[in-house]
Amino acid sequence: MTNHDEAAAVRPLTLAWVSRHLEAGERIVKTEALHGGITAEIRRLTIGAPGGSTRDLVLRTFVNVEHAEDGLNREADALTLLTGTDVPAPGLVAVDPTAAHCAYPSLLRTHLAGRTVLDDEGLETRVPLLARQLVAIHALRPAVRPREYVTLTTADTVVTPKGADAAAWAAAIDVIRKPPPPYEGRFLHRDFQPGNVLFDVPPSRPADARITGVVDWAATSWGPADLDVAHCSTNLALLHGPAWGLRFSEAYEEAGGVLAATANERLYWQVRDGLACSEEVQQVAKTWREAGRPELTTRTAEERLNAYVTALMDALA
Incomplete structure (x- = not known):
C-alpha cells in the first residue's frame, strides 16, 4: 500500500x-x-x-x-x-x-464522483443549483425524525471582529437575545455549504454544471429551513462576498423553498448564523485556504463577515 x-x-x-x-x-x-x-x-x-x-x-x-x-x-x-x-x-x-x-x-x-468548487467563476450557475438541492433535502419526510436542532451561540459568546461596525453588531446581538420565532420543522443538513457539495463542471461548458453529491451529514437535525439557508448564506458571503450571501435566500425561494413568513423572523435566523460564525471565523478561513482559496485570510473573512452582518441589519432599517 x-x-x-x-x-x-x-x-x-x-x-x-x-x-x-x-x-x-x-x-x-x-x-x-x-x-x-x-x-x-x-x-x-x-x-x-x-x-x-x-x-x-x-x-x-x-x-x-x-x-x-x-x-x-x-x-x-x-x-x-x-x-x-x-x-x-x-x-x-x-x-x-x-x-x-x-x-x-x-x-x-x-466515494462520490465530482469535486468541491469554491471559485468565484461560475457562481451565478452554481447558486441556483445549491438552492434547488437544499429545497430537495428539506422536502424529505423521514419516518423517524433526527434530533431537534441545537444552537450554541448566545449573545454573550459572540466575538465582534476588530474594526467591525459596532452599532450594527450590537443591534444584531440584540436580535438573538429574543426567543426563536415559531417554525415548521424540516429535515436539515445543518452544514449545507459549498464545501460539502460536489459538482461536475464540464471544462468547456461551465453553464452545464451539476451537483453529484452532498456529504458530511454528521449534524443532521430537525428544525427551520431558515437555519440551513442562513448557514449556506453566511458561507457564501465569506467565500464570495456579502452580496452572494444575501442572494442565496432569494434563490432558495425561487427554487420553491418556503422561508419564515416575516422579515423579522427571517432576520433572526440569518443573524444567528452570521454571529455564530464570528466564534470560529479563523478556523473557517483556514479551511477555505487549505481547500484552494489562499487569499481568504482571517482578516479578509472577518471583513466580509462584518459587511454581511451589517448588510443584514441595514436591510431591516
Missing part, C-alpha cells in the same frame, strides 16, 4: 477494520488525505480487486472524540435514510462510533 502523503497514513487498527468490510480478495492499495474537514480527518482509500480493477471509499476519522459518537451515529442514520431518495448522498459501508475496533471513531462510506 502507498500513501499519497504522510497525512494520508491510517492507523493499523483502523486499516484492519476497513479491510474486514471489503469484498473477498480486495485490498487497500493507496490512501490520500482530502482537505476540507474541520471536525474530522478525511481520506480517500483506493481499493484494488483481484482482477486489477479499483474503486474508492472515503474514511472519516474523528481524532477529537468529544462529540464523535453522536455525530457518527447521526451521519450513519442519515446515510441510511437517504438511500433510495433523490438526494445524492454517499452510501454507508460501516461505522465504529466508539472506536471499539478502530484507533479513533470512524465511518466508512462510498
Whole structure:
C-alpha cells in the first residue's frame, strides 16, 4: 500500500477494520488525505480487486472524540435514510462510533464522483443549483425524525471582529437575545455549504454544471429551513462576498423553498448564523485556504463577515 502523503497514513487498527468490510480478495492499495474537514480527518482509500480493477471509499476519522459518537451515529442514520431518495448522498459501508475496533471513531462510506468548487467563476450557475438541492433535502419526510436542532451561540459568546461596525453588531446581538420565532420543522443538513457539495463542471461548458453529491451529514437535525439557508448564506458571503450571501435566500425561494413568513423572523435566523460564525471565523478561513482559496485570510473573512452582518441589519432599517 502507498500513501499519497504522510497525512494520508491510517492507523493499523483502523486499516484492519476497513479491510474486514471489503469484498473477498480486495485490498487497500493507496490512501490520500482530502482537505476540507474541520471536525474530522478525511481520506480517500483506493481499493484494488483481484482482477486489477479499483474503486474508492472515503474514511472519516474523528481524532477529537468529544462529540464523535453522536455525530457518527447521526451521519450513519442519515446515510441510511437517504438511500433510495433523490438526494445524492454517499452510501454507508460501516461505522465504529466508539472506536471499539478502530484507533479513533470512524465511518466508512462510498466515494462520490465530482469535486468541491469554491471559485468565484461560475457562481451565478452554481447558486441556483445549491438552492434547488437544499429545497430537495428539506422536502424529505423521514419516518423517524433526527434530533431537534441545537444552537450554541448566545449573545454573550459572540466575538465582534476588530474594526467591525459596532452599532450594527450590537443591534444584531440584540436580535438573538429574543426567543426563536415559531417554525415548521424540516429535515436539515445543518452544514449545507459549498464545501460539502460536489459538482461536475464540464471544462468547456461551465453553464452545464451539476451537483453529484452532498456529504458530511454528521449534524443532521430537525428544525427551520431558515437555519440551513442562513448557514449556506453566511458561507457564501465569506467565500464570495456579502452580496452572494444575501442572494442565496432569494434563490432558495425561487427554487420553491418556503422561508419564515416575516422579515423579522427571517432576520433572526440569518443573524444567528452570521454571529455564530464570528466564534470560529479563523478556523473557517483556514479551511477555505487549505481547500484552494489562499487569499481568504482571517482578516479578509472577518471583513466580509462584518459587511454581511451589517448588510443584514441595514436591510431591516
